[in-house]
Amino acid sequence: MIGRLFTGTGGFLIDMAERAGFTILLLARSTRWFGNALGRPREIASLGYTYGVRSLPVVIVVAAFTGMIVSLQTGLALAQYGQQEIMGSIVAIAMCREMGPFITGLILTATAGSSIAAEIGTMNVSEEIDALEVMSIPPEKFLVAPRIFTLTLLCPTLTLLTMLLGICGAAVVAHAQLGVAYSIFFDNAIDALRTIDWYFGFPKDLYTGLFKSVVFGISIATVACANGLTARGGALGVGQAARNAVIVSFLLVLIFGYILTWILYR
Amino acid sequence: MIRLEGISTALGGRDILRGLDLTIRRNETYVLLGPSGAGKSVLLKHIVGLIRPDEGRITIDDEDITHRRGAELGSVRRSIGYVFQSGALINWLTVAENIALPMREHTDQSDDAIETKVQKLLDLVHLSKDGEKFPDEISGGMKKRVGIARALALDPPIVLFDEPTAGLDPIRARAIARVVGNMRESLEVTSLIVTHNLGIAFEIADRIGFLENGRITEEGTPEEVSASKNPFVVEFLADRAAGKRTE
Ligand SMILES: Nc1ncnc2c1ncn2[C@@H]1O[C@H](COP(=O)(O)OP(=O)(O)O)[C@@H](O)[C@H]1O
Ligand SMILES: [Mg+2]
Numbered sequence: 001m002i003g004r005l006f007t008g009t010g011g012f013l014i015d016m017a018e019r020a021g022f023t024i025l026l027l028a029r030s031t032r033w034f035g036n037a038l039g040r041p042r043e044i045a046s047l048g049y050t051y052g053v054r055s056l057p058v059v060i061v062v063a064a065f066t067g068m069i070v071s072l073q074t075g076l077a078l079a080q081y082g083q084q085e086i087m088g089s090i091v092a093i094a095m096c097r098e099m100g101p102f103i104t105g106l107i108l109t110a111t112a113g114s115s116i117a118a119e120i121g122t123m124n125v126s127e128e129i130d131a132l133e134v135m136s137i138p139p140e141k142f143l144v145a146p147r148i149f150t151l152t153l154l155c156p157t158l159t160l161l162t163m164l165l166g167i168c169g170a171a172v173v174a175h176a177q178l179g180v181a182y183s184i185f186f187d188n189a190i191d192a193l194r195t196i197d198w199y200f201g202f203p204k205d206l207y208t209g210l211f212k213s214v215v216f217g218i219s220i221a222t223v224a225c226a227n228g229l230t231a232r233g234g235a236l237g238v239g240q241a242a243r244n245a246v247i248v249s250f251l252l253v254l255i256f257g258y259i260l261t262w263i264l265y266r
Numbered sequence: 267m268i269r270l271e272g273i274s275t276a277l278g279g280r281d282i283l284r285g286l287d288l289t290i291r292r293n294e295t296y297v298l299l300g301p302s303g304a305g306k307s308v309l310l311k312h313i314v315g316l317i318r319p320d321e322g323r324i325t326i327d328d329e330d331i332t333h334r335r336g337a338e339l340g341s342v343r344r345s346i347g348y349v350f351q352s353g354a355l356i357n358w359l360t361v362a363e364n365i366a367l368p369m370r371e372h373t374d375q376s377d378d379a380i381e382t383k384v385q386k387l388l389d390l391v392h393l394s395k396d397g398e399k400f401p402d403e404i405s406g407g408m409k410k411r412v413g414i415a416r417a418l419a420l421d422p423p424i425v426l427f428d429e430p431t432a433g434l435d436p437i438r439a440r441a442i443a444r445v446v447g448n449m450r451e452s453l454e455v456t457s458l459i460v461t462h463n464l465g466i467a468f469e470i471a472d473r474i475g476f477l478e479n480g481r482i483t484e485e486g487t488p489e490e491v492s493a494s495k496n497p498f499v500v501e502f503l504a505d506r507a508a509g510k511r512t513e
Binding site: 127128136137 | 311354367368371372
């Protein structure tokens, strides 16, 4: 009984290590095709449109509501001390450093990540990946590199949107619920971002948020492709690949988010 | 020439091929018969290095490819056209783009030259007017024919067909058989065809082989095979004697 538990756990760990290894190797093997992906802007644009448009409604709603919720929570707490005027700074820093990339990462995981895994998984179980290999067209070149490249661009773009919408949503709540004037809110927001380092005319918090989102984009796409490429056994396997991709990417967004915050702000 | 020697392969814990020997001569049309699940597709995949054997040796034109991986297989793979059971088309590319894909990836031909070649291939598989359609918009039989056109795009000296007529109505099956038959007459190709369609098998084969229990248990010209006393072969061919067996 206990023995079986151990072999079971061992098998699980080995399986996980294998998957992680495959995913990292896939990213490494795909990097040499990034130049090739760069040379096919139309395909990148089309992929970006597909995954971006699919995510856009969710991003808009979630970003606005997150901003509103953060605003309301901090606003109510600050109002007890009559400090609601500094809401703008708290919201701006929260959205740029953490919430923006984090929320966008999770949404892209659920939308783009799951659909990439399902798409490539379907190709895998219907022999399309085999067909590419037989035609000596590496899937890394044909499928993986363009998708990593696309999400590397898409994730920061949507993150920027999330930051903006979140801050605007927060401003509306601050104004409507707590009577903070828009001008005061935004002055505070900009001031807060300004107090940290500036690079090239933009605050550090913005850069770190965007840098995080680039890392998230790469990991979401790579994990999704890896799971699609290892899908086995028909429609069931495709579903499982999509689910695995979402779970692993969720975890990576959390873990990388923490590690990057630690590195960038310690 | 394709030569498989003593190939043994286990997949998912089951022995699929057990010491299989098979030689296909240059410019020969070889038809492989056998029950579903016998390992026919697995056998074809060995020839293009998608599956590697546990034991044995695979040579193509005297090149040993048994242990090659990835890019090392490039030159051999480019000399082989593979028609997949399902067509295996890329579904965001049109029919014409699917057929053009190997040429775009592996040759420096101009767009015009590629377009001309694609049209020729479309004509060959009787899909002259369907180049602009997407795989989702065409029937299963048409997908298979597109798969054939794509496999022939680089004029490979070897073509492998995995059940090119399965699931098609008799008329479409005949159309595909005609394409394969024509190829045999007009081009210098070595082809290995997996099929359940005995009528077509006996019509186009130079030689027929039976895959059973992981080996080729019977092999010969259509006449020789018809005269076989092997009970498995006799039973397998019984339906044909009765005059009907499509699919
Ligand atoms: N990649 C694989 N992993 C595990 N089992 C496989 C794999 N490919 C095929 N098989 C098994 O090998 C056997 C032969 O399959 P196949 O060659 O597709 O049969 P067929 O002769 O009908 O083409 C089947 O039992 C199938 O389940
Ligand atoms: Mg098969």
